[in-house]
Amino acid sequence: MKQSIRPTWFCALKRHFRLAIKAVFVSGIISGAGLTVPMIAEANVTSVTVTPKRANVHVKGASALSLTWNVTRLEPTAPATVPVSSTNAILQINGTNVATLGGTLLRQSTLNPAQSETLRFSEVLSISSALARKIAEAPAGSVLISRTFTDTQTTGLARLSVFAGSGQGGALSINRIDLRFDNDARTDVIAKGDTRRAIAEINFRSSGLLKGEWRIIDPTASLGSARGRILQVVRQQVVSSGQGRTRIVSPALPTTKNGLYLLTFSVENAEGITELPVLRYFVLETSTKRPADNLTALSPGNGARVNQDTVFAWENVPGALAYQVEILTPGHDEVVSGKVVSAQDLKLKLSAFSLDNLNSGESYDWRLRAFDKSGRVIGSSPRQLLYMP
Template sequence: MIAEANVSSVTVSPQRANVNVKGASALSLTWNVTRFEPTAPTTVLVSSTNAVLQINGSTVANLGGLLSRQSSLAAAQSETLRFNEVLSISPALARKIAEAPAGSVLISRTFTDTQTTGLARLSVFAGTGQGGALSINRIDLKFDNDARTDVIAKGDTRRAIAEINFRSSGLLKGEWRIIDPSASLGSARGRILQVVRQQVVSSGQGRTRIVSPALPTAKNGLYLLTFSVEDADGIAELPVLRYFVLEGATDRPRDNLTTLSPGNGARVSQDTVFAWENVPGALAYQIEIFNPGHSKVVSGKVVSAKDLKLRLSAFSLDNLTSGESYDWRLRAFDQEGRVIGSSPRQLIYMP
């Protein structure tokens, strides 16, 4: 007679687990396998080769080892076999879990009695999950035209965007703060442009996007903008956006600013230094990088007039590609936001 025993269900306890964001973790799990024999006595081996860690449906690691127990059933009898194990999560796997979208990480085991199979899964999260304190671990700022530094005509409308990475859930408390041309460049915090209170929810790694109100453009000159948040212990320094407001485009001079390095056509690296001569009356300088022959800025940086050089590593390099050539130029601005110096475009190559 052919045995007809079945694995009728597999469950796991707990059904969700949290791992350390940094360092190794140990997960204590109990797998419960229920079998039923409808007709004849059977003795079989119930086993599972290993547990599987999956992120977004893709297997990233095999965990644990073989679990097996013998099961003997009489006709019309059922039983539940319990398998206890401790799974080790390495620091490398913990980093992958922390970087994964919340709810996308699963650990599963498939059990078989050589005739039928059953599967159980538990969800895995980084940190303390929804019950833990909100933690902000990254803030990225840019303007709504994707620029990291900008020159805006007086009266024009521009907004900024804060992309925020966080863990756990809670009330995000933030402030858009700005230093306008009437303030000292040494004013560290500036004035509050807008207070933000937003509930954010994640069982692991979360991300949210916050748009600023329309930025001030009534006065000519240099503006510094930042988004300050509570619970940002993991951020050493808040990013700052810089923009200049100009009266208009009619005051742009001819190319009259002398740059010292890099030379035209130079191969550059992150250690390349951009250097230039002082322009009397300058309040700030702006380096702009373009695709050759185009006017849209792909990267750039505004610095105080006390700086006459800047390393390429100080730029946002996200939009610069190895193996591509770019144009760059330098402009100088006075206290009123007028362009008082400009260099001709030069070519650089990123190997």
């Protein structure tokens, strides 16, 4: 049998081919259609983290956030020096990019095979007052700041959560309740059978289930009844990444009985509120006529210049259950502000009024009225002039 003689280079090529095939089967992935080519190992950004993971900004005004980005990378094959960089940070609300922050961060990374290192990039990001307002108004947990880093081969991303104020998704806290009627009055006299509603403006921090109750004391109850009866139970989910605000409208208020009504909105988680605000309103018969000017006002004098410390004082009217001080536009019956107090009070400071609608440099009329337990007007004072300097 004749032996086949092959050149040395042919045998070497054959051995190389066999090793290559073996490497493909060891490193590759077998699929139904054949073999996929094995991936060539490259330099990698293996992780990106940021410190801190949560940050707070001021609800009002600008803020500065000090951040440190940590980029870890691995060089698996050959010695190399590569740039590791990030163009800018992104502020994102509800998945939408709303602003770019900061500038380019850049460092060189030099590694030998199988080495890894962590590069630290420190920066201070400026948050404007306009962006702070957007953050405060955003739903809880929806505000993120992110940066993407690359080493020219692969990329990595890190994010931190941003909140306004001191809220970081903690328990819901109610810190302010403001009550008014739907005609913007803080105290009112309503004709029997008319419709009126109240509005509660509530400031809160963080997010959660707001649990509240509209409560009312009607003319059949004692003025000493602190809590009254429940007019409506309110359950409303509120969300904010910091300071939030919500508006709750009452059901139609009862106006079927003459007399004085006291209305409030009580809530859970209101540790920051020492006293709940109370709205007062009187219900009168539509046929009620204004009596003669038989209520004597003691102060201030007609045409007096007033300030928040000015005291309205008057003489007692027998049979009165409550008194009302009204501030009106001069010569008209349009009520600008007012206050209803129980019969035990015969004086009232101007600071007790809602002064939002009283303008400096303008004159107003004011008068007093007395009501009995049936809601009838049993006393009235002449209109007098006052001036807000």
